[in-house]
Amino acid sequence: MTSSWLDLPADHPYGITALPYGVFSGADGVRRVGVRVGDQVLDLGAAAGSTGSGTARLWQQPSLNALLAEGKPAWESARAWVVGLLSDPELRAAVEPHLHHLSDVTLHLPVEVADYVDFYASEHHATNVGRIFRPDGDALTPNWKHLPIGYHGRSGTVVVSGTDIRRPVGQRRPPTEDQPVFGPSVRLDIEAELGFVVAGGTELGSRVSVDEASEHLFGVLAFNDWSARDIQAWEYVPLGPFLGKSFASSVGAWVTPMEALQAAKTPLPQQDPRPMDYLLGDDLFGLDIAIEVELNGSVVARPPYSTMYWSPSQMLAHLTVNGASLRDGDLFASGTVSGPEADQRGSLLELTWSGEQPITLPNGSTRTFLEDGDTVTIRYSAPGADGIRIGLGEVTGTILPAD
């Protein structure tokens, strides 16, 4: 068990077994890559300079994309180097001046997002949505257990945690009307998801197998896929969600490398029917990540990522089976995480059963969907190395009224 020269409790969620990367700026406004440790961020470019590491150019960057482009062996070396910086007492004098308290820096989008794909990988979520929207039909569509359903979203509106979210306006058709009306969404929702940062460009026409996926999965981040259910319901047939989702998707500021999540790997739920060969391999895994959804300071759901049906490696294999190429900074999200229990649902659509069963907050107010001024924070944690539970960051946002 490696210990740090930092004065951190052994069980601190952002101790030396977590070490997520992010992008921050200080008073000069220049964005640079850092690593979170405790409640501080280490300026890695400055630390590289003062310790004689040749890696400064990887860190003096406005995003993680330069690191992503280096490939898995470089990611492993970088992490080992960071652990060394924070554990070797002889380096303390050179490193410590480059630690900044989180309250003194501004956090930015950690990745320059290339393409963004949203999956739909929770069987419980897909079943709930099917029951709500098609009460007389099969809950799951016939394709659901054969492939990880996904679609492309808008990468230009992926924003960092803390960005306020303006309530979107658009067309919706109220259930009692024949014709659509125009105005602010009245069914503004969240989707508690997990995001995966993809790295390692591939050639058009090539495929990434399940067992090659780990070469391209850099890490995970907190993810809230804000959704205007009423806009979405009116627009989405036949070509899928568009404006109901494209106004904003919020990501956490911290990307936790997959290396930190080895202790969180769990078996997948049983997959029946057996997936096709291209979705099989040795590297199928779930992740025992705990998620807490907080609305105005109260926890309203605890969706367990371990219940997700499809492995991240299966999602990536599916995404590329048609020959679609990957770029550094591609991002995919899991889709809403919902567990089997009523308090494990990752969207208000499910938690309130499409608004029919409002939830009551501790102050006595009730919610079906989000109201202006509401703040949603989603937090993530998982088992890390050495038996220490690690934090995977959070994603937060407050709803501004439509304008």
Place this chain on the structure above:
Amino acid sequence: MTSSWLDLPADHPYGITALPYGVFSGADGVRRVGVRVGDQVLDLGAAAGSTGSGTARLWQQPSLNALLAEGKPAWESARAWVVGLLSDPELRAAVEPHLHHLSDVTLHLPVEVADYVDFYASEHHATNVGRIFRPDGDALTPNWKHLPIGYHGRSGTVVVSGTDIRRPVGQRRPPTEDQPVFGPSVRLDIEAELGFVVAGGTELGSRVSVDEASEHLFGVLAFNDWSARDIQAWEYVPLGPFLGKSFASSVGAWVTPMEALQAAKTPLPQQDPRPMDYLLGDDLFGLDIAIEVELNGSVVARPPYSTMYWSPSQMLAHLTVNGASLRDGDLFASGTVSGPEADQRGSLLELTWSGEQPITLPNGSTRTFLEDGDTVTIRYSAPGADGIRIGLGEVTGTILPAD
């Protein structure tokens, strides 16, 4: 009427009234921005240097994105400058050395694509698809005449004309089967579309009105949205097309500025019901662009863009009404262009009525969907200034067998 010192017939489709921009490289492999005139490309960075223009940095770029970022007044100045270069006899000696024959250069993707959105703006296409897939239902979905339906596609697999297209593999469910099978697509199709290059970033939470759209519409390009109908049919419920489209979308190498298309503007078909206010304004227009779809050298369809239901300005207003921001290099496509006549349909799905009515090529062979080795070329032309018909480029691709 401006005339050029170049020895071009007055009615040449790439004369001084067209002047599309593109990105090319010569023997040194360095990408730079040029303008097409006749069968040559003018190296604009070199021409800027030899004529004392201060614009060289706009052109010594691997894409048009630097020009896009300058905004509409700069686009107009740039075009006036290019016209001057090619029409002022006193500049001939300085400019002529920087003309390169097209056969001596390699053309590249003209734009670094940010987000790519595909619309569905042809009433005839949407009606045909509805009749094919839902023979007993309404041809158009209830939302179709209220909003321009669209969805996000994969910007990382937008490729330049001339790129070979590998037949995608994936899951499909044959009509006679309960279970999906895996293998190469057997219903590989084209979609003859028009692409629009968007410029001028906007803030998250803002909207672009119909009348502001022209500030953000830089120009048009040829667009073929390759589609694996069988993969798409199995995957697309409920979240829309994904792998059936994401293997490749081909764009023309030349971007024709909207300024060159003023004579091609036409009234829209009547829109009934009246669109909502945010889809109205003074700048509603169709485009009288002729499209020819050629399969292995034979014209198989002539879809008229003038029959499209939604204006490009309406598509952009819709895309941003929810507050979604724009970036330089965003790209949207019109959706398949199909006219009312049987020989005006822009996809094989429609031309062969889902494969039931094969088309016969002049050599006696028949086609339902694309076979390996087939080459599809889609050409575009429109009325330009001075009564001269201008070329808007072409997009071509050849199908390689699945691997």
